[in-house]
Structure formats: structure tokens, C-alpha cells
Amino acid sequence: MQIFDLRFNPKLKEERSFASFIYEPENIYEKKLGSLYTVGELKNGLPGSHKFLDQINAVIKKNYYKISFKSPEKALKECLKKTNSYLGEELKKDNVQWLGNLNFCALCVKDMGLNFTKTGELKVILIRGGQINDIGKGLDSQEIDPYPLRIFFNVVSGRLADNDIILALTKETFCFFESQNILTKIALCQEITSKKIKEIFPAELFSKGEGAKISGLCFLIIAKKKPSAGKIHLSNVIFEKTEVLFSLPKIKKISVFIQKIIKTISLWKGEILSFSYNIYKLPDKISKKAKTKLKKFNPVKEFKNLFSKKKLAGLSLKSFIQFIEKFRRKPDTKRGLIFVSLFFFLILAGSFVFKATNQIKEKSDKQAEINLKQIAEQELLKANKLEKIKAPEALFELKEEILGFKPEKFLLFDDNFYFYNPLSPNLYEYNLQNSSGVLSEAPKNITSASYLSGSLLFFSEPDTILSFEKNSWQENKIEAIDSGAELPLFFSYASNLYFFNDKCEIIKYHYLGNLKWGLPQKWVKNKTDSCQNHGTMAIDNSIWILNENNISRYYGGYLQETVNFSIYPKGENIIKIETKSALPYFYFLDPPNNRLIILEKTGAIFKQFQSEKFNDLNDFIISDDGKTIWLLNGFTIYRIEM
Known part of the structure; x- marks a missing residue:
């Protein structure tokens, strides 16, 4: 194996620590398990927090090279259990700074067999034959279990080919590599040498411009079937033996x-x-x-x-x-x-x-478990930026006897709110300035709604578009697509109509002018790019489809990228995603957990708002500048100012 350990501006951010460790087998027993490599990053750490990465590595090495294990996969799985136990003990000692800030991976290589695990935002990439593959993608959706604590979960196993390249990168480094096409440059190289590394990574790349703002690590392994002339280690290997101390619950003395x-x-x-x-x-x-x-x-x-x-x-x-x-x-x-x-x-x-x-001891043990779970949950919520609002601002409340229906959806247009229910033809217009409302009746039941410049558009199943302007309705027909699918989600962008049906297809109607639209077309060009689960959709200059643990971005009818995310607590039933081209965020509504989730478009958590008052969430609206959010909760409209 040929190894390159590359550090980029490691002292740029004092609150961030990096570590990589290389363990080569020293005796006949260790050689049965092969080589062990680990890469770690700790964000938002305190002074001296780099020692925590050393301690994790010590625990992993100590438990990996045990005589009782006959295969690298079993050894690594046992390591995960021991490491999870160690991290649980750290929580008992009130060492909680690492929760939500630890990014770590361990890779084991034996006779071209690869086993690895990861947690957090580290990327594990395999380059083979010029193709770039994110082989750690399947581990990205794992959530931390607060009790019993589980940070590391599964192991990925596979076989390496000669000259395969494995990279373990911190997230910031990976994003910069993508923007500079560095991974592509590595993939196109016929042979990676020290000279080639200097060509791909010139000194000025990380000393000027955006590169000067990057602080991260890239651990690069080149698989070789035959032993190479030598191994290149660009960092010092720090090994520190650490013993894990367990503290028993205190028992009251006999009187x-x-x-x-x-x-x-x-x-x-x-x-x-x-x-x-x-x-x-x-x-x-x-x-x-x-x-x-x-x-x-x-x-x-x-x-x-x-x-x-x-x-x-x-x-x-x-x-x-x-x-x-x-x-x-x-x-x-x-x-x-x-x-x-x-x-x-x-x-x-x-x-x-x-x-x-004994009863006191049992009670003490049970209380210790409860306390540990509470500490873990509190730190996870803190790391996931969840803000609990005891008394959210109630902007106004609707009267059921006036509406005649329970509002499930609403829009904001020209300082007026419009409320409707898919089972009713009624539309209720509420003016914020004079706190008064007007009830209108559409020609048909309103299934969904969107905007068209200067007016509101409503869709009524199966084939009717209703426009509402100056308190008057206009009805237009569109040709229904012969797919046997319903069209529940409806959006308008650049005057074109987009439907997201229950077969996970995106149907486009091109705007012809004068409130007329052309024939339906299946917008996604490649059927294999269709979403696997019927989620929900949002449009800015791209189309974003929400799946279970990721968001797919489509542009021009083709899948462009998939943004993975991990949220704690896990979203149980996210019913809406919203975004705007001028804003760098996604907004999710999660009614079972009484919360609104805001993610950056990179997948990182920006903010979560939760309140016991949000007990009947149905819809939300974002202002154009993203500073105000309105929530429809039953008959009450709440406002959140960012």
C-alpha cells in the first residue's frame, strides 16, 4: 500500500482538530488482521481536544488486534461495540463536547480486502478505472442512538483491485476538491507519485483565494497487489495507550x-x-x-x-x-x-x-441510566441546533364557523393570506392590515395551489386550472396524461406547470400564453433517475425531490446531485419541503415532532424550531428574504422571526 496523508492549513481553525493513524501488523497474530488506518476530525473542540481523537484510536487499536478474532470484519465489528461503550463512559464523565462534532472513520485492509466504518461527515471515496464512487454513502443516513449510546453502526466490506485509490476526506476538503475538480484530476492520473501529488496540489492552491480558507485533511491510499518499494507517511503516527475507567454507582453506607x-x-x-x-x-x-x-x-x-x-x-x-x-x-x-x-x-x-x-442501588443504577440518556439527548439536540419555543407568537386565529372548513393549506399574496381545503371549493382571503376576511367559492374543489405572475393558480383534479384575480375566477382545461396516476402536487415556475404524481413522475406543461398550456410531457429524461419513494417537491431554478434521507436535485430533466442529511430526532413524516433560489436553505415541516427544520443546501443542519403549541401543523410559508416564517397550526397562524 502507498499512503499519502495530506493536511491543509491545519492551524487555521483552532477549534478544529484532525488526526490520522497508521497501524501496520507487527507479529504473526496481527498479520492475520492486516493493516488498520483511522482518520478523525473533531469540530468545535476545546483546547486539548485533539487528545480525545488519540484516545479513540487507542481504544480501536487495542480491541482490533486481539488474538481471538479470525477475520478483519469481525474484529472491526467488535471494535465498534467497544468504542461505543467507551464513548458512553465519556458521557458519564460529563465529556459531551464531542457529541454532534465527531467525524471519524476506520479502514482495515488485508490481502486486498477492505472493511471500513464511519460516523459523521467524513467522506470515503473509491476511485477505480477513472470512476469516482462514494462508497461511504450508505453509512451517511445513520442516526446516533442516545441510549444505549451507539455512534458507530455498520461495517462496509468489499474487494480492492490493483491501483484502486481510497480517499478519506473531511467535509470541507471534499467540497473544495469538488469545486476545483481535484477528484477528477486524481482519477485521470495513470500513476500517483509524490511528484504528481505536488502537481495536483500546488502550494499556492491553499495559500490564496478560497483555498486559503480551507482547513482539512485528505488521507489517500493506493492499493497494490504486490508490495511497493516503500510506504509514504506524511504525518507522524501518535499512539497513546489509554485505559477506560468504569465508575460504579455510589451505594449508601449502612447506618x-x-x-x-x-x-x-x-x-x-x-x-x-x-x-x-x-x-x-x-x-x-x-x-x-x-x-x-x-x-x-x-x-x-x-x-x-x-x-x-x-x-x-x-x-x-x-x-x-x-x-x-x-x-x-x-x-x-x-x-x-x-x-x-x-x-x-x-x-x-x-x-x-x-x-x-439493594433497592437503593437499583434505584441509583436506574437513575444513572435516565440521567445518561437525558444528557445524551440534550447534547444531540444541541448539536442539531434544536430550539424549543415555549410561547410562539400567535399572529391571528381563524374562526371555523366563518370558514365552514378546516384550513389545510395557505398562500401569501399581496399581503393577503389565502386558506383552502382540498375537500372544499371555498377560499378564505384574510387581510393582515385590517384583520378582516372574505370567503369566496371556487367553481370546483381546490386540490393544490401555486403562483402565476399577477394572480393565483389553483388545480382541481383531474384536469382543471383555476386562476383567481380581483375576486373573480377563470377556468381552463389541460390535457390529462394517460398514466393512471393522480396529480396531487402542483407547482408553477416561469409560467410552466409542473406536477409530481403518485407514480413519482414529474409532468411538465409548457406555457403558451393567455392562460393556455401545451401537451403534457414527462420531464425526467432518464427513468432510472426517478425517485424511489413518493415524497414531496420544491422548485427554484432546479427541482428538488425529498426522499427518506436525501434530497435529489434535477435540472433540465436530469439528476444532477443528491444531498444527504441526517437529522435528530429523525423526521417521522415530513409533509412539505420549500426553498427559494435566493436562499441557501431547505425548509421541512415535521408535524409528528411539532417542528420546522431548516437545512443548508449542503445538507448541514442550520436550525430547528419546536414547540408544544405546534400540535396540529399543516403548512408553512417563507418570506422572500427568509427572515419570517408563518405556520398554519389548526386554526392558528404562528409567526417565527429569524
Whole structure:
């Protein structure tokens, strides 16, 4: 293997740490598992946080090269369990700075077999025969489990070919490489050498312009079937052995009073055994007076009297010893019965104490689990920039008796809000300035709505376009496409109409003028590029389709890119995506979690807003500048100012 470890402006951002480690097998047992390479990045760290990456590497190496493992895949999977446990222990120590900021991958290479895992935003790229493949893509959608904590999940396995190139890159580096076509330059190289690396990465590339703002790492491995003349290591390998310390829950001590009693009784254990023996071996002949006393003697009554609440309240070690001395002077039989009763009482008291102690321990363990889960969840929410709003601003509230329907969708046009429901032909217009509304009735039920310059457009299934301008309606027909699919989602862009049907097809109607449109056309050119799940769609100068864990961008009828994202908590049922060409964000509505999600168009989380008041979310609108968001929640309209 030939290795290049490239660092770009590593000291540019003090809050960011990088680390890469190269472990080559040293003995016959380690050689069975091959080489181990790790790459890590810690964002928003504190001074000295680079040591945390060293500790993770130490845990991985320690658990990877174990004699008991016979395959690299099993060894790496076991590493994930141990590493997750280690990170869980770090949470118990209140080390939470890394949550949401850790990007890490581990790669194992043995006889051209590759196994790797990753977490966070690191990219793992395979270049083979000039083709660039994101082989870590399948691991991008994994979410952190807060308890029991799981940061690392699955392992990807495969076979390498001769001269394959594997790259592990930090996100910032990857984005810059894409913008400069550096990955393409690497893919076109017939052979990667130190000289070629200097040509691809000239010094001025990262000292001027946008490159000077980049701080990141690129770890490059070239697979060789035959051993190469030498391995190139451009960074120092730092190995630091770390032991993971586990702290047991604190157990409350037994009360001092009980300890003193046990200690005192232990001094008299000979007496207790002796008197117990005397009771067991009563003489055959005893006096009538003794028999009378024995008949009158009630050990249960004596026991209750001895340990009455009144006596126990003032019991001290000194009085207890005096009590023992008093009964030592009584006849053997009675004294023995008293001590036996006392002996059994102490057994019962001891069992009660230890039972109570175990209950305290179990309660403590359970509370520790709850506390750990809460800490993990709080840090994950913080890392995912979730803001909880206790009292969101209610702009105004609609009256059901006036509308005659429950609004499910709304639009904003010329400072007026328009509300409608797909099951009703009614349209309610509400003016913000005078706080009054007007109810209009469309010719047909309104399925969905959009904008056309100077007016509003509404679609009524299966083939009717309704325009609404100056309180008047105009009805136009379009030719329905013969696909057997419904057209529930309707958008207008540059006066053309776009429908996203339940077969995951995008249908375009070209605008002819005078509120007339041409014949329907399937807009996506390549059928294999169609979305796999019917989600929702947004339009700026491209068409964006929301899938389960990513967003697909189409332009000119072709798939251009896929933006992956990971949100915590995971979106259960995102019903709408919105964006604007002038804004660098996506906006999602997630009603089951009472929240609005804002992502950057790179897939990074920008902000999340959540409130208990958002308990019936149906729709939202964004202002042109993106600074104001209106939410339709039941009959109430809330406003969020950014």
C-alpha cells in the first residue's frame, strides 16, 4: 500500500482538530488482521481536544488486534461495540463536547480486502478505472442512538483491485476538491507519485483565494497487489495507550447505629451460642418454681417489649451494652431465650438493611441510566441546533364557523393570506392590515395551489386550472396524461406547470400564453433517475425531490446531485419541503415532532424550531428574504422571526 496523508492549513481553525493513524501488523497474530488506518476530525473542540481523537484510536487499536478474532470484519465489528461503550463512559464523565462534532472513520485492509466504518461527515471515496464512487454513502443516513449510546453502526466490506485509490476526506476538503475538480484530476492520473501529488496540489492552491480558507485533511491510499518499494507517511503516527475507567454507582453506607449493634453482638456470639445450646438441652428434672416461670415466660411478648418503639428511640451503644449485661445475670433459660430472640431479630434487621441497600442501588443504577440518556439527548439536540419555543407568537386565529372548513393549506399574496381545503371549493382571503376576511367559492374543489405572475393558480383534479384575480375566477382545461396516476402536487415556475404524481413522475406543461398550456410531457429524461419513494417537491431554478434521507436535485430533466442529511430526532413524516433560489436553505415541516427544520443546501443542519403549541401543523410559508416564517397550526397562524 502507498499512503499519502495530506493536511491543509491545519492551524487555521483552532477549534478544529484532525488526526490520522497508521497501524501496520507487527507479529504473526496481527498479520492475520492486516493493516488498520483511522482518520478523525473533531469540530468545535476545546483546547486539548485533539487528545480525545488519540484516545479513540487507542481504544480501536487495542480491541482490533486481539488474538481471538479470525477475520478483519469481525474484529472491526467488535471494535465498534467497544468504542461505543467507551464513548458512553465519556458521557458519564460529563465529556459531551464531542457529541454532534465527531467525524471519524476506520479502514482495515488485508490481502486486498477492505472493511471500513464511519460516523459523521467524513467522506470515503473509491476511485477505480477513472470512476469516482462514494462508497461511504450508505453509512451517511445513520442516526446516533442516545441510549444505549451507539455512534458507530455498520461495517462496509468489499474487494480492492490493483491501483484502486481510497480517499478519506473531511467535509470541507471534499467540497473544495469538488469545486476545483481535484477528484477528477486524481482519477485521470495513470500513476500517483509524490511528484504528481505536488502537481495536483500546488502550494499556492491553499495559500490564496478560497483555498486559503480551507482547513482539512485528505488521507489517500493506493492499493497494490504486490508490495511497493516503500510506504509514504506524511504525518507522524501518535499512539497513546489509554485505559477506560468504569465508575460504579455510589451505594449508601449502612447506618452507624446498625454497625455498632452488629459489632457488639459479635463480641457476645459465644454467649448466644451457649445459651441457645442450654435451651436445646434443658435438664430432665427442674423445680416446680422453674416450670411455673417457664410457662409464664412468653418469648414473643418479651421480644416485643424489648424492641418497643419507646425503647428503640433512646437506644444507644452504651445502653445496649448495659441491657446485655442485665440479662447475663438472669437465669440461663430465660437469658438464652432472650438472646436467641435478639439473634433472630438481628438476622431480620440485617436482611432488611441489605434489601433496602439493594433497592437503593437499583434505584441509583436506574437513575444513572435516565440521567445518561437525558444528557445524551440534550447534547444531540444541541448539536442539531434544536430550539424549543415555549410561547410562539400567535399572529391571528381563524374562526371555523366563518370558514365552514378546516384550513389545510395557505398562500401569501399581496399581503393577503389565502386558506383552502382540498375537500372544499371555498377560499378564505384574510387581510393582515385590517384583520378582516372574505370567503369566496371556487367553481370546483381546490386540490393544490401555486403562483402565476399577477394572480393565483389553483388545480382541481383531474384536469382543471383555476386562476383567481380581483375576486373573480377563470377556468381552463389541460390535457390529462394517460398514466393512471393522480396529480396531487402542483407547482408553477416561469409560467410552466409542473406536477409530481403518485407514480413519482414529474409532468411538465409548457406555457403558451393567455392562460393556455401545451401537451403534457414527462420531464425526467432518464427513468432510472426517478425517485424511489413518493415524497414531496420544491422548485427554484432546479427541482428538488425529498426522499427518506436525501434530497435529489434535477435540472433540465436530469439528476444532477443528491444531498444527504441526517437529522435528530429523525423526521417521522415530513409533509412539505420549500426553498427559494435566493436562499441557501431547505425548509421541512415535521408535524409528528411539532417542528420546522431548516437545512443548508449542503445538507448541514442550520436550525430547528419546536414547540408544544405546534400540535396540529399543516403548512408553512417563507418570506422572500427568509427572515419570517408563518405556520398554519389548526386554526392558528404562528409567526417565527429569524
